[in-house]
Amino acid sequence: MPKYPYRELGVGFDRNFRNDLNANFDDIEADVKDLDTRIDNIVADVGSSNTEIVDARYDSVNDVTHPTLKDRLDTHANEIGILDTQLADTKQNNQYYYSKNLNIPFIQEIDINKAYAYKMISYASIPTYVTDNDEATHPSVIYIPNGWNGYKYWMAFTPYANGDNQTENPSIVVSNDGKNWTLPNGLTNPIIPPINNTGYHSDTTLLLSNDQKTLYMYYRTYLYPGHGNIDKISVTSSTDGVNWTTPIEVLSTDATIERNVSPAVQFDGEKYLMWTVEILSSPKKIKMWKSDxxxxxxxxxxxxxxxxxxxxxxxxxxxxxxKKINGYYYLLLNTTETGTSGTKGNLIFGKSDDGINWKLQNNYLLTYENNSEWDSALYRSTFVPYTNETRTKFKMFYSAKSTSGTSGWRIGYSDVFFDKQERIDKHNQIIASMALGVDTCTFFDTFNRADGSIGTSTSGHTWVEETGSFSIQNKHAYSSSGGNTRAYVDILKSDFEASMFIKDLGTTSGNQAWLIFRFSDGANYLRFGIAADKSISLQKIESGSSTLIARLDEKSDGKPIVLGVKCVGDNITLYLNGEEKKTATSSWQNTKTRVGIQTNSSEVKFKNLIVK
Structure with missing residues (x-):
């Protein structure tokens, strides 16, 4: 029975719309398959069954007999075209509407409490117009999978050379991978010139028009007392990313009464909405504005x-x-210690149905640290949604500066995922199935046994303590001797897959946790894990000296983590929480068959080691 007519789609991109849209696609697919089957039958029996041909011309839903089969097919094609038009109209009303047919990913509803991200080892190289200085902050990024004027990523930002606000002049860079940035051909930065010590610019944000023809850039300007003493938001636009219009002021306030910073702008289908942080109030407020x-x-x-x-x-x-994504507003909020004017910043996500009432994550996404790393103090950051066939994520571009180092203001890239716990659970479920005999492997150890010496693994292998002592406590393995501790088992194969759950890294700075493999003795082996500087590294140990082979972009945050390796000959693939990250090459010890664990601290807790 044909599924047509299909459900009417409203203009609001809410749950009902998504449910009706998915149902319509299912019905269309069913109708097309049914029609294909009928046509196949007709073709197969042509010349012997006039009845089937007549039946194929009859539309039972609308009680219409079409003069020809082609006429009926044309009618159905038109109906599907109408649905596509409705879909396109809805896309126009949502900044981040995603569809496979548009070669743009569809983002499902997101639980922000599952969001997690890692601080990164290094920052991006952002070209600036400032001579001999590439410090940058205030990023705003849009992502167009099919590209816009030749590039998938467009970033607005402001340089901030040595903290000099006279260099904070809005600029544009582009990329096709979100990591390597350059200027679009023909552009000269900054696109907004300095105002020569009468004030300064800051806080850029980008918005691509619904028809994807025009890119808008909003930015803030503060004029000093004696030069107006006002805070204002202005907008400029471009159809090619190179030539920009004369700015138009869209919001202005007396800076003695109200100061609005960090604008973000989205289209809700009817109005343009702007959010700002008003920094004169105590506590500081988030305000929403609208324009036609x-x-x-x-x-x-x-x-x-x-x-x-x-x-x-x-x-x-x-x-x-x-960002407005599939009917919800998502907020990436930079908070700071009260009274510190953004110098001790954290990052946290929020979500809202209406853009006014926000529910924030239970815990902060990234937090301030008093150290010399480039991203110890978080600042204004941005994100874009992205998905592939299996995972949804936000690509986050975050600005930060070192609390006590010399790196200055920088912009880095980090993926925000929403399935870390599910991936850890999957690792632990695999080992549970092995313990029940449902799955098979070369070696596994849950450490789920009585407190005492490390002894014999769940799979029956005897642990050998090469240096120091490991023990079982509360169903975890830990170094009972403290200090450098290593233990191994012999799996009798040099090509394998191994993964390990580090349940707790402890709180002491410099704690390390390693999966060791291709182990010959305490002076010669490979290891993958968390180093003293929080980097996640693959290292070669030769004659007792360590050499870096590869390092992940992510830094350990001290929270539970699953690390994995896959060794095939000289190729070693590295995994973080079940996600493939890098493949390195090393022939060192490539015939050795021992696998184990290593740490330098009794605070580190190991759990669920699997080797296949």
Whole structure:
């Protein structure tokens, strides 16, 4: 029975729309398959069954007999075309509507409490117009999978050379991988010139028009007392990313009364919405504004309801970015220790149905650290949604600076995933199935036995303690001797897959946790794990000296993690939480068959080691 007529689709991109859209696609597919079957039958029996041909011309849903089979097929094609038009109209009303047919990923509803990300080992190289200085901050990124004027990623940002606000002039760079950035051909930065010590610019944000023809860039300007003492938001636009229009002021306030920073702009299907952080109020407020056009005057809608999770010291909003994705508003909020003007920043996600009332993550995504690493203090950051056939993520571009180092203001890239716990659970479920005899492997150990010496693994292999002592405590393996500790088993094969759950890294700086393999003795082996500097590294140990072979981009955050390796000959593939990250090459010890664990601290807890 034909499924047509299909469900009517509204303009609002809510749950009902998504459910009806998915159902329509299923019905269309069923109808097309049914029609194909009928045509196949007709072709097979042509010349012997006039009845089937007549039947194929009859539309039982609308009780219409078409004069020819072609006429009926044309009618169905038109109906499907109408649905495609409705779909396209809905896309116009949603900044981040995604469909396979458009070669753009479809983002499912996201549980922000599952969001996790890692700080990164290094920052991106962003070319700036400032001579001999490439410090950069205030990123805003849009992602167009099919590209816009030749590039998939467009970033607006401001340089911030040595903290000099006179260099904070909005600039544009582009990329096709989100990691390597350059200028579009013909562009000279900055696209907004400096205002010569009468004030300064900051806080860029990008918006691509619904028809994807025009790119808008909003930015903030503060004029000093004696030069107006105002805070204002302006917008400029371009159809090629190179030639930009004269800026138009869209929001202005007396800076003695109200100061709005860090604008973010999205289209909700009817209005253009802008969010700002008002920094004169105490506590600081997130405000929402609206306009009928992208370059019209924005008027006040209301202040947002924000309840930050408990955190010490106390936090307040500082900068933000907002994206509308499939009917929900997602907020990436930069908070800071109260009264520190953004110098001790954290990052946290929020989600809202209406853009006013926000529910934030239970815990912060990335947090301030008082150290010399380039991203110890987080600042204004941005994100874009992305998915493949198996995973949804946000690509996050975060700005930060070192608290005590010399790296200055930088922009880095980190993936935000929402399935870390599921992937850890999957690892642990695999070993559970092995313990039940449902699955097979070369070696596994749950460490799920009585407290005492490390003894014999779950799979029956005897652990050999090469240096120091490992013990079992509360169903985990740990170094009972403290200090450098190694233990191994012989799996009798040099090509294998291994994964290990590090349940707890402890709280002491410099703690290490390693999966050791192709182990000959304490002075010669390979290891993959967490180093003293929090890097996640593959190292070669030869004659007791370590040499770096490969290092992941991510840094350990001290939280539970699954690390894995796959060894095939000289090729070693590295995994983080079940995701393939890098493949390295090393012939060192490639015939050795011992696998084990190593740590330098009794605080580290190992769990569920698997070798296949």
């Amino acid at each position: 056009t992208p370059d019209g005057q924005f008027t006040f809608v209301g202040s947002s309801s924000i309840t930050l999770p408990t955190f010490s010291p106390s936090q307040e909003p500082w900068h933000l970015d907002v």
